[in-house]
Amino acid sequence: MPSFKLRPWFIYGLLLCTSACTKERIIGYEVDQVNVLEDKSRKTKKKNDAEFISILYTNLYQTAISPNQLYKTQNVLYSIGDQDVANEMLLSNYFNTSGITIPKDAVMRMDIDAFIISTFKRFYLRYPSEGEKAFFKQYITNNKAVTVEMVYTAFACSEEYQYY
Amino acid sequence: MNRKNFITKSGIALGGGLLAPYILPSGRLFAKTGSVKADHVVLVMFAGGVRQQESVLGRYLEDSQGVTGAAGNIMPNLFEGNAPNKKIAYGTSVAGKPNGSEPIPKLLTQSMEKSGLLFPEMRAQSAGHYVGLNTLLTGNPGTNQGLKVRPAYPTIFEYLRKHAGFKATDTWFIGNGIGNSTPLLNSSNHKDYGLSYGGNMFAAPVTFSSAGKEVLGNAKTYTRTDLEPMYFMKNFLDQSFALTKDQISSVSNTDEEKTQIKDFIKSVFAKQQAGQLAMPPVTDTGDAVNIMYAAEVLREFKPKMLAVNISGVDSCHSNFTGYLQMLHRADHITGWLWQHIQNNIPEMSGNTIFIVAPECGRNENPNPILDQNDWVAYDHSDANALRVWGLMMGKSVPNIRVGGEAQPVGRLTDIVPTIADVFGILDDVNNSGLIDPLARSLYQRI
Numbered sequence: 001m002p003s004f005k006l007r008p009w010f011i012y013g014l015l016l017c018t019s020a021c022t023k024e025r026i027i028g029y030e031v032d033q034v035n036v037l038e039d040k041s042r043k044t045k046k047k048n049d050a051e052f053i054s055i056l057y058t059n060l061y062q063t064a065i066s067p068n069q070l071y072k073t074q075n076v077l078y079s080i081g082d083q084d085v086a087n088e089m090l091l092s093n094y095f096n097t098s099g100i101t102i103p104k105d106a107v108m109r110m111d112i113d114a115f116i117i118s119t120f121k122r123f124y125l126r127y128p129s130e131g132e133k134a135f136f137k138q139y140i141t142n143n144k145a146v147t148v149e150m151v152y153t154a155f156a157c158s159e160e161y162q163y164y
Numbered sequence: 165m166n167r168k169n170f171i172t173k174s175g176i177a178l179g180g181g182l183l184a185p186y187i188l189p190s191g192r193l194f195a196k197t198g199s200v201k202a203d204h205v206v207l208v209m210f211a212g213g214v215r216q217q218e219s220v221l222g223r224y225l226e227d228s229q230g231v232t233g234a235a236g237n238i239m240p241n242l243f244e245g246n247a248p249n250k251k252i253a254y255g256t257s258v259a260g261k262p263n264g265s266e267p268i269p270k271l272l273t274q275s276m277e278k279s280g281l282l283f284p285e286m287r288a289q290s291a292g293h294y295v296g297l298n299t300l301l302t303g304n305p306g307t308n309q310g311l312k313v314r315p316a317y318p319t320i321f322e323y324l325r326k327h328a329g330f331k332a333t334d335t336w337f338i339g340n341g342i343g344n345s346t347p348l349l350n351s352s353n354h355k356d357y358g359l360s361y362g363g364n365m366f367a368a369p370v371t372f373s374s375a376g377k378e379v380l381g382n383a384k385t386y387t388r389t390d391l392e393p394m395y396f397m398k399n400f401l402d403q404s405f406a407l408t409k410d411q412i413s414s415v416s417n418t419d420e421e422k423t424q425i426k427d428f429i430k431s432v433f434a435k436q437q438a439g440q441l442a443m444p445p446v447t448d449t450g451d452a453v454n455i456m457y458a459a460e461v462l463r464e465f466k467p468k469m470l471a472v473n474i475s476g477v478d479s480c481h482s483n484f485t486g487y488l489q490m491l492h493r494a495d496h497i498t499g500w501l502w503q504h505i506q507n508n509i510p511e512m513s514g515n516t517i518f519i520v521a522p523e524c525g526r527n528e529n530p531n532p533i534l535d536q537n538d539w540v541a542y543d544h545s546d547a548n549a550l551r552v553w554g555l556m557m558g559k560s561v562p563n564i565r566v567g568g569e570a571q572p573v574g575r576l577t578d579i580v581p582t583i584a585d586v587f588g589i590l591d592d593v594n595n596s597g598l599i600d601p602l603a604r605s606l607y608q609r610i
Binding site: 078083090092093096129131139145150151153154155 | 332337342350362364365366370373376380382383384386400401407413414417422425426429
């Protein structure tokens with residue numbers, strides 16, 4: 001009767017085959033998948049005057065501000081004690097010019113959800129929280145006089161827009 | 165809740181409700197401890213470095229250039245004394261006559277010296293411009309004060325807003341430009357005060373310049389109905405961002421005050437366009453333009469406290485003739501501002517105290533720079549540069565001259581306690597421990 005000699009490689013192979021990984025079980029706890037986004041609390045650096053003006057200008061005109069215009073604007077804003085007043089007037093001045101690229105009021109009313117998200121992304125570079133979304137949706141829906149210009153002014157003059 | 169508890173809690177709530185509106189930002193229940201001497205103060209920071217010799221001492225060219233017989237007063241609206249009658253170069257220029265040979269006619273029927281309180285020999289605490297301006301507004305010598313940073317100690321605007329409960333548009337600083345850190349003077353960066361108590365500010369010659377008009381002049385005039393939703397949405401966004409106190413970077417005006425300021429800016433551009441701005445008869449300097457805008461702010465806001473700075477006399481570093489001309493014009497525009505308040509702002513007329521003081525003096529000895537008349541120029545760094553004067557006039561201010569060349573009385577740090585004294589908050593300012601320990605209200609110096 002022939003005798004078998006167990007070789008070490010055979011034993012290792014056998015062990016490897018019998019101790020294979022078990023199939024991973026997917027366990028769900030009824031929580032939906034969510035995307036993790038930038039948090040507003042992480043904006044801690046204040047934009048300097050030049051950054052604020054050039055970012056705002058680019059945001060509204062979709063083109064860069066000229067150095068000369070930037071210099072003039074910086075000086076004028078610096079000459080006013082209340083920076084909110086200065087920024088609001090600058091913005092209002094921009095809104096009174098042609099060449100500004102903003103959605104029409106009808107577009108905002110047609111899909112308020114999309115408008116809110118795009119506005120948050122445009123100004124704050126983040127998605128709105130559920131609370132913010134709900135507030136703006138309710139406010140815009142209930143106040144027919146609210147225009148894109150008003151919403152944009154509120155965002156551009158807000159404190160978060162001063163930070164990055 | 166039982167009946168007794170209910171009544172007790174309701175009583176506390178009612179009492180709190182009645183008292184809360186009167187609690188000041190400083191935490192005190194009642195506004196002032198001292199008596200209020202006037203409802204308005206206007207401080208003219210007669211800056212740029214003014215030598216005693218050519219100003220209050222009326223020496224004209226006699227001391228500075230060694231021209232015998234050329235003494236005389238070239239500041240007739242502020243001081244008493246006859247004008248010089250030799251080598252007249254401080255006036256305006258008329259075709260066919262030598263440069264500066266036409267003095268500007270005196271505006272006030274009676275000089276400020278004759279109507280008010282003069283401290284002819286005070287002491288500045290620094291021979292520098294920015295520190296001097298700081299001293300005038302903070303009452304602190306500010307020896308460690310750096311350039312390009314806000315005052316280290318609270319300004320009078322902050323004291324008034326915190327302790328007297330003034331609103332932001334009650335306090336104004338009108339700077340004559342954006343150079344030399346001037347726009348930082350409306351508030352300190354002190355942890356207990358700071359921008360949330362700061363005064364409003366315009367560096368007026370820049371705000372209302374052609375660039376200003378280009379950047380701001382075309383702003384829309386929003387109605388209250390337009391503004392309400394904007395502020396409502398903005399306030400919602402700000403609430404959720406919630407800046408900490410040290411992150412606040414602007415003066416705290418209410419929404420109504422902001423609207424008033426915006427309307428004011430637009431109205432000034434409109435007046436400019438229509439040529440309707442009230443201005444001094446001679447308006448050929450940046451200082452005059454600044455005073456003109458200060459007058460507009462006074463007319464619109466009737467502030468409790470307004471400080472305006474001028475600095476044209478600093479040309480003395482290299483042009484003595486220009487310095488004399490600027491000094492003469494600074495006198496003219498200061499006189500005009502007082503006259504304008506009396507004649508055109510009834511709410512302030514008879515109810516304003518007007519204070520004028522330089523931020524520093526100038527040297528005893530000249531530098532070697534000669535001007536077109538071969539007159540030497542003066543810097544500001546020696547003991548003579550610490551010699552200054554102070555003038556006060558207006559409601560119930562006595563007509564006295566306190567001290568003299570041989571008997572100095574008063575320090576520039578006295579200006580802040582004096583203003584605090586006018587508004588009845590002298591104790592608060594003294595108790596803050598943040599002003600010069602040697603400073604006194606000028607009323608106490610008399």
